[in-house]
Amino acid sequence: MNADTLPDTLLRILADKEAELRERAAATPIGEMERRARDVGRPRDFTGALCDAVAEGRIGLIAEIKKASPSGGLIRDPFDPAGLAQAYEAAGAACLSVLTDAPWFQGSPADLVTARSSCALPVLRKDFMIDPYQVFEARAMGADCILLILAALSDAQARELEEVARGLDMSVLAEVHDQRELDRALGLHTRLIGVNNRNLRTLQTDLATAEALVPQIPADRIPVAESGLRTPEDVRRMAAVGARCILVGEHLLRQPDVTEAARAMVQAG
Numbered sequence: 001m002n003a004d005t006l007p008d009t010l011l012r013i014l015a016d017k018e019a020e021l022r023e024r025a026a027a028t029p030i031g032e033m034e035r036r037a038r039d040v041g042r043p044r045d046f047t048g049a050l051c052d053a054v055a056e057g058r059i060g061l062i063a064e065i066k067k068a069s070p071s072g073g074l075i076r077d078p079f080d081p082a083g084l085a086q087a088y089e090a091a092g093a094a095c096l097s098v099l100t101d102a103p104w105f106q107g108s109p110a111d112l113v114t115a116r117s118s119c120a121l122p123v124l125r126k127d128f129m130i131d132p133y134q135v136f137e138a139r140a141m142g143a144d145c146i147l148l149i150l151a152a153l154s155d156a157q158a159r160e161l162e163e164v165a166r167g168l169d170m171s172v173l174a175e176v177h178d179q180r181e182l183d184r185a186l187g188l189h190t191r192l193i194g195v196n197n198r199n200l201r202t203l204q205t206d207l208a209t210a211e212a213l214v215p216q217i218p219a220d221r222i223p224v225a226e227s228g229l230r231t232p233e234d235v236r237r238m239a240a241v242g243a244r245c246i247l248v249g250e251h252l253l254r255q256p257d258v259t260e261a262a263r264a265m266v267q268a269g
């Protein structure tokens, strides 16, 4: 990772993450966080839930729970993580993604704890992971999967974070935006390769990103199309190039009937 070439928003988010990490580690040292992570019980099978959905002919939907975002501003208010988790589960979503970042997404670890305890779905901690401490913290709060944003990590960092997650039996979603990041992601063990349609410089989404990259993903990996999906037709576009797993947030969260909107996506393929 070269900090000089990082998009401005990502750079600012990562600076906030460093500060948050220092504060949290001062309050709860890493040894104690690791002990909590190992004491919390077995994770739910995130990768398996996506594979099962696809094997059963459904779209493997990772349904996102977030109150706000840099691109969307305030997305859902009032915001009820427990109700959303239950609505997504009723719709047939395979997994949840819960934003735990506070400054940019108005999320919190409590949102993840509440959402996970309200349903039986495996849960991704959606945050900006830069240090093993956050992986232990993710498992300690109950997360079953972590996100590794290749744009924000060196290869050595990505490998280290993946090793910690694997040691805790967690899944890893490796997220890429271009061919170079995809090549790097394929050097990791994880089968879950997320192609994010959001350009981190402009914050605009373009499904052509996944259309170009998903066909480059080897058959032994599981492509996940992320960001900017709004209609069943969008879902079919992603499925047509080989992404039968998708991660959807803003569109679902802006609907009055979240269950119906999520069900339409699950059944679109």
Ligand SMILES: O=C(O)c1ccccc1NCC(=O)[C@H](O)[C@H](O)COP(=O)(O)O
Residues within 6 Å of the ligand: 009, 010, 064, 066, 069, 070, 071, 072, 196, 198, 200, 203, 205, 226, 227, 228, 229, 247, 248, 249, 250, 251
């Ligand atoms: O969403 C943003 O504005 C954003 C800005 C900077 C870094 C990441 C960002 N979003 C994270 C995500 O990738 C999305 O939450 C996720 O893929 C769902 O996307 P959407 O369905 O478009 O809400």
